Amino acid sequence: MEDTAQTAARAAERDEVRSKARAAKAAAPVLATLPTPQKDAVLRHAADVLVDRAAEILEANAADIESGRAAGMTEALIDRLALDSARVEGIAGGLRQVASLSDPVGEILQGRTMDNGIRMRQVRVPLGVMGMVYEARPNVTVDAFGLALKSGNAALLRGSKSARVTNGKLVEILQDVVAEHGLPREVVQLLPCETHESVQDLITARGLVDVVIPRGSARLIDAVVQNATVPAIETGTGNCHFYIDAGADLDSAIQMLLNGKTRRTSVCNATETALIDAHLSTSDQLRVITALQDAGVTVHGDVDKLAALGARGVVAAEESDWADEYLSMDIAVDVVDGVGGAIAHIARWSTGHTEAIASRDAHALQRFADEVDAAAVMLNASTAFTDGEQYGMGAEIGISTQKLHARGPMALPELTSTKWILEGAGHVRP
Known part of the structure; x- marks a missing residue:
């Protein structure tokens, strides 16, 4: 019946x-x-x-x-x-x-x-x-x-x-x-x-x-x-990356990163991975990680690599941490070899939604814009700007x-x- x-x-x-x-x-x-x-x-x-x-x-x-x-x-x-x-x-x-x-x-x-x-x-x-x-x-x-x-x-x-x-x-x-x-x-x-x-x-x-x-x-x-x-x-889903280049204004870069991650975690333009240039000083790399943690964000990554910078409280990352959206107060963090390393990481894990770079180096900005394959590329701007209303389209x-x-x-x-x-x-x- x-x-x-x-x-x-x-x-x-x-x-x-x-x-x-x-x-x-x-x-x-x-x-x-x-x-x-x-x-x-x-x-x-x-x-x-x-x-x-x-x-x-x-x-x-x-x-x-x-x-x-x-x-x-x-x-x-x-x-x-x-x-x-x-x-x-x-x-x-x-x-x-x-x-x-x-x-x-x-x-x-x-x-x-x-x-x-x-x-x-x-x-x-x-x-x-x-x-x-x-x-x-x-x-x-x-x-x-x-x-x-x-x-x-x-x-x-x-x-x-x-x-x-x-x-x-x-x-x-x-x-x-x-x-x-x-x-x-x-x-x-x-x-x-x-x-x-x-x-x-x-x-x-x-x-x-x-x-x-x-x-x-x-x-x-x-x-x-x-x-x-x-x-x-x-x-597509938004596994969005924010890369901080050695040529960035670090204070501004951290503000853009936090805006993309913490403004509203449940949206598809939220930043889900932070990539830090290995050419930044150890103290500056740690500043980025600490700023995220101080804002209440749980950092996932290679525990040993980030501990070498002085980071504490890092959660060991699995493959899904690099591939998926968190949609929460979590972020994956990796240290990469310059803009080329960032582009390679993004090419492997990106969903093609929004990718961002912070830098004052014109060459790095141009290379990132030219080589990153995504629907939106942000140069010195938060990933949060990928939005129809922000683009002047009205609701999307x-x-x-x-x-x-x-x-x-x-x-x-x-x-x-x-x-x-x-x-x-x-x-x-x-």
């Missing part, structure tokens, strides 16, 4: 995903031709309503946090999940910023008149139906809606079970707003999240879903990219670490494709 019930529940879940995908497909043409002023009005109204209904959102979020703690969720993930009044204001501000940005839809990228008189132009058009698979962060729900709407796409959102109540409330509010503006509620929909199979239903809905974007852990991203039959845009859909179509923070232009329009006067080809 239990197997029969599970089979029925699974069939209902699959049918719900397909039904919502069909509804999104039907809503997409409405969005594709929506005038920019109307889109902007919807976004600004949605921002106002989110703030007005913040109490409802925070009540829903409190229920998710309570469930998460009861299930043993780590504090790093709780931080990703948690909302407060300031974060709700920030989410609303992201929608307002998107509303203020140029609409990419209809932008003419190039054009000319052919020798035979046919006029041709390449214009930006929406992708259609955009599927998002993401974990914990409820702000992604609103970011995805805003960017999808402004770029003329319908949004199918598959958030995590841990944020089910919060995401449900947010989508309810957003659907209420779009309906007030005469748009189908189906321009933004939340998919079931009770089982992992619903992800598979979304990422294999060819013909209904035009693109799927995963955002979350390496395991989630790999699962989507490897199993999707719908085109997928890979957003994710940080792409792939090299086709989009790389780095993905915002409005990256959520469009192009169409060639040729205008003749009865032309036939000989």
Whole structure:
């Protein structure tokens, strides 16, 4: 009897995903031709309503946090999940910023008149139906809606079970707003999240879903990219490095390192590895390590190598310390042989997200910029700046670490494709 019930529940879940995908497909043409002023009005109204209904959102979020703690969720993930009044204001501000940005839809990228008189132009058009698979962060729900709407796409959102109540409330509010503006509620929909199979239903809905974007852990991203039959845009994890060169202003370098590590540990642009130039004096190398520890950061590394500098309280590093995100007040530290050693270390362990250098040596800065392969390279700046809002894009859909179509923070232009329009006067080809 239990197997029969599970089979029925699974069939209902699959049918719900397909039904919502069909509804999104039907809503997409409405969005594709929506005038920019109307889109902007919807976004600004949605921002106002989110703030007005913040109490409802925070009540829903409190229920998710309570469930998460009861299930043993780590504090790093709780931080990703948690909302407060300031974060709700920030989410609303992201929608307002998107509303203020140029609409990419209809932008003419190039054009000319052919020798035979046919006029041709390449214009930006929406992708259609955009599927998002993401974990914990409820702000992604609103970011995805805003960017999808402004770029003329319908949004199918598959958030995590841990944020089910919060995401449900947010989508309810957003659907209420779009309906007030005469748009189908189906321009933004939340998919079931009770089982992992619903992800598979979304990422294999060819013909209904035009693109799927995963955002979350390496395991989630790999699962989507490897199993999707719908085109997928890979957003990578952030194993971000900060290299302190012998030519750096050490006080400034330490401040940038601490900012990247401690500002907010649960985000993908947080610094996870510090690389220290062996050509710095022993006392300066120790200063870097001590500054991290004094800030409450646990240092992982080669205990003997760092002890030789005078460091104490270092946790022995395993291979995973160099390869993975901590998303916590932990950092891996290694001493490398100059900028070349830093580049080699990064080439081996980087996820291609954000890599940074502190130096006053123009040659070292240029070599780092030229040879490091990442979506973003920071020269004398914290890794925390890899962010769509910081780039002036408004809310971002994710940080792409792939090299086709989009790389780095993905915002409005990256959520469009192009169409060639040729205008003749009865032309036939000989």
